[in-house]
Structure formats: C-alpha cells, structure tokens
Amino acid sequence: EPEVTQTPSHQVTQMGQEVILRCVPISNHLYFYWYRQILGQKVEFLVSFYNNEISEKSEIFDDQFSVERPDGSNFTLKIRSTKLEDSAMYFCASRTVYEQYFGPGTRLTVT
Amino acid sequence: GDSVTQMEGPVTLSEEAFLTINCTYTATGYPSLFWYVQYPGEGLQLLLKATKADDKGSNKGFEATYRKETTSFHLEKGSVQVSDSAVYFCALSDQDNDMRFGAGTRLTVKP
Numbered sequence: 001e002p003e004v005t006q007t008p009s010h011q012v013t014q015m016g017q018e019v020i021l022r023c024v025p026i027s028n029h030l031y032f033y034w035y036r037q038i039l040g041q042k043v044e045f046l047v048s049f050y051n052n053e054i055s056e057k058s059e060i061f062d063d064q065f066s067v068e069r070p071d072g073s074n075f076t077l078k079i080r081s082t083k084l085e086d087s088a089m090y091f092c093a094s095r096t097v098y099e100q101y102f103g104p105g106t107r108l109t110v111t
Numbered sequence: 112g113d114s115v116t117q118m119e120g121p122v123t124l125s126e127e128a129f130l131t132i133n134c135t136y137t138a139t140g141y142p143s144l145f146w147y148v149q150y151p152g153e154g155l156q157l158l159l160k161a162t163k164a165d166d167k168g169s170n171k172g173f174e175a176t177y178r179k180e181t182t183s184f185h186l187e188k189g190s191v192q193v194s195d196s197a198v199y200f201c202a203l204s205d206q207d208n209d210m211r212f213g214a215g216t217r218l219t220v221k222p
Contacts, residue, residue, distance in 0.1 A: 042212050043200060100210055
C-alpha cells in the first residue's frame with residue numbers, strides 16, 4: 001500500500017541553524033500538508049500546498065518557515081533559523097478527496 | 112473557525128472495560144470527521160472516519176457515529192485491550208481539507 005515517507009526520523013540541530021525536513025507524498029496526491037506536534041500537546045496545522053503554491057498557512061508558519069516541492073516527488077519544510085521552541089514532531093501529509101495520509105514524522109530537537 | 116473539542120484525559124481502564132471518548136466539533140460547513148490513534152513513539156494512524164451525517168465509522172472494534180444534531184463524533188469500544196493503550200485524536204476536515212485536531216486523549220488499559 002502506498003505511504004507517505006519522511007526523512008530523517010530524528011534531526012538534532014543547534015539553535016540558529018537551518019534545517020530541512022523532507023517528505024515524499026503518495027505519488028498521485030495533489031495536496032500536501034505539514035503539521036507540528038510539540039511533545040505532549042495537540043497536533044497543529046502549519047501549512048497546506050497545492051499546485052506549487054501555499055494554499056493556507058497558520059499563524060505558526062511565519063517568515064522562518066518555507067515549503068517547496070523541488071522535483072515533483074519531494075515536499076520539504078525549511079526552518080531558516082531554528083529556535084528552541086521549534087523542537088517538536090513534524091508530520092507531513094498528502095490527501096485524496098476526504099482522507100489525509102500522514103507520514104511517520106520527523107522528531108526535531110533544537111539544542 | 113472550525114474546531115474540535117475532545118474529552119480531556121488521561122483515561123485509565125481495566126482490560127475488557129467499555130470505552131467512550133467524547134468529541135464535539137464546531138464547523139460552518141459539513142466537515143468530514145476522523146479519529147486518529149498515536150501509539151507510543153509512532154506517528155498518526157487513521158482509526159476510522161465518517162464523511163456525512165449519520166455515517167458510522169468502525170475499525171478494530173472501535174466505532175463512532177457522525178451526529179449532526181449534537182455536533183458530536185464520540186469514540187466507543189465495547190471491550191478494550193492492553194494493546195489499545197495510545198493517544199486518540201479526534202479531527203475534522205473542512206471543505207479546504209485542512210485538518211483540525213482535538214487535544215488528544217491518552218488511554219491506558221491495565222491488565
């Protein structure tokens with residue numbers, strides 16, 4: 001069964017560094033998402049992406065964040081200058097008509 | 112905006128007990144409703160879904176019925192097992208298909 005994949009599974013970075021989280025959505029899906037889950041808290045929507053542009057973003061998704069679909073298969077989330085509070089699990093998702101399929105997540109630890 | 116409110120946890124039950132986790136939603140349109148499960152150290156897995164009023168989603172002994180009149184989507188299971196211990200998230204997806212999650216309810220089932 002097709003699935004969403006994410007790499008790396010765990011990323012450790014120092015405060016102020018740039019990180020890129022990678023996702024490979026399911027191949028025939030057209031809508032892509034990033035979500036964040038701070039440890040022990042709820043899953044929060046960050047951004048949705050369709051037709052090579054952002055369709056919606058939350059207040060969390062500020063100028064430090066960007067997304068890209070560089071090559072037709074990967075979907076990336078970049079954080080330009082990480083802060084301690086960016087430490088979280090980041091989930092990528094892609095969707096069919098009704099259902100979003102989630103990847104296993106990347107745990108980002110900012111030290 | 113659209114939102115989901117679910118029963119706060121944690122919930123602790125003995126094996127074979129009956130489970131109910133309450134979920135209510137607020138939406139301007141006609142959302143699809145979901146329950147996701149997150150096992151320790153893992154990502155989000157879709158447990159069940161319902162796309163219109165009076166639909167019942169079911170999977171692995173869990174059930175939830177989309178109740179438009181009470182704007183609810185309560186999760187139930189007649190006899191829980193230790194392996195059901197996890198965090199359960201209620202979620203809705205509106206016409207823009209951005210997923211909004213509840214805060215999550217941690218379930219612990221003791222032998």
